[in-house]
Amino acid sequence: MASSAKVVFSNAVIGRSVARSLPRSYSSRSTTINKDNHRRVVVASFSRGVQRWMTTYYTPAHEYCKVEGKVATVGITDFAQSALGDIVFVDLPSVDDVFVAGDSIGSVESVKAASDVYAPVGGRVLEVNGTLSDEPGLVNTDSEGGAWFVKLEMGNDDAAAAGELDKLMSEEEYRVHCEKEAH
Numbered sequence: 001m002a003s004s005a006k007v008v009f010s011n012a013v014i015g016r017s018v019a020r021s022l023p024r025s026y027s028s029r030s031t032t033i034n035k036d037n038h039r040r041v042v043v044a045s046f047s048r049g050v051q052r053w054m055t056t057y058y059t060p061a062h063e064y065c066k067v068e069g070k071v072a073t074v075g076i077t078d079f080a081q082s083a084l085g086d087i088v089f090v091d092l093p094s095v096d097d098v099f100v101a102g103d104s105i106g107s108v109e110s111v112k113a114a115s116d117v118y119a120p121v122g123g124r125v126l127e128v129n130g131t132l133s134d135e136p137g138l139v140n141t142d143s144e145g146g147a148w149f150v151k152l153e154m155g156n157d158d159a160a161a162a163g164e165l166d167k168l169m170s171e172e173e174y175r176v177h178c179e180k181e182a183h
Contacts, residue, residue: 055067056144056171057120057165057168057169057170058077058120058168058169058170058171058173058174058177059118059120059168059169060169060177061118062076062077062079062080062083063075063076063077063080063117063118063119063120064076064077064120064144065120065121065165065168066148067121067154067165070153070154070156070161071126071151071152071153071154072120072121072123072151072152072154073148073150073151073152074105074117074119074120074148074149074150074151074152075117075129075139075143075144075147075148075149076108076117076139076143076149077143077144077174078143078144079178079181080115080143081139081140081143084108084110084112084113084115085110085111085112085113086110086111086137086140087108087109087110087136087137087139087140088109088110088111088136088137089108089109089136090106090107090108090109090132090133090136090139090149091106091107091108091109092105092106092128092129092132092133092149092150093105093106093125093128093150094125094128095125095126095127095128096124096125097124097125098122098123098124098125099119099122099123099125099152100119100122101119101120101121101122101164101167102118102119103118103119103122104116104117104118104119105117105118105119105125105149105150106149106150108136108139117149119152120164120168121152121154121161121164121165121168122152122154122155122160122164123152123153123154123155124152124153125150125151125152125153126150126151126152126153127150127151128149128150129147129148129149129150131146131147132147132149
């Protein structure tokens with residue numbers, strides 16, 4: 001029996017065969033579609049034939065938080081890396097470190113300045129992007145993709161996690177925030 005998994009792409013729906021024709025970087029266990037720098041994307045797991053939503057939230061300090069289930073992938077936004085200039089060093093926490101929302105989880109240094117990176121949500125560090133130790137400049141070229149900083153496991157209290165996410169900005173709110181900051 002063939003799976004009927006579909007991926008929402010902008011306002012269209014594409015089938016499994018089209019999704020399979022995407023570049024290999026899109027075709028791991030889950031497929032991410034990102035069009036025109038939109039950060040709200042659909043992730044479909046073809047192995048299970050189920051769709052899951054992955055939503056991105058933003059902080060006023062220019063961190064992003066991509067949430068899928070109870071895992072939040074955290075990094076700095078394109079706006080932040082652009083303001084900082086060439087990134088020359090990234091300091092990250094250790095796996096199993098625990099943070100509450102607002103804690104400093106690391107820092108970035110550029111040719112212009114140094115800046116702390118704050119946890120948009122609380123949680124335990126599941127994974128650290130070790131690539132950034134050797135290639136901090138990746139933040140300048142792929143800040144909201146491959147240059148993520150940490151993956152946090154959000155707490156078991158769904159209401160508390162939802163409350164933390166409610167305090168963050170949507171993509172549209174963040175866009176307006178950046179426009180105001182730029183002027």
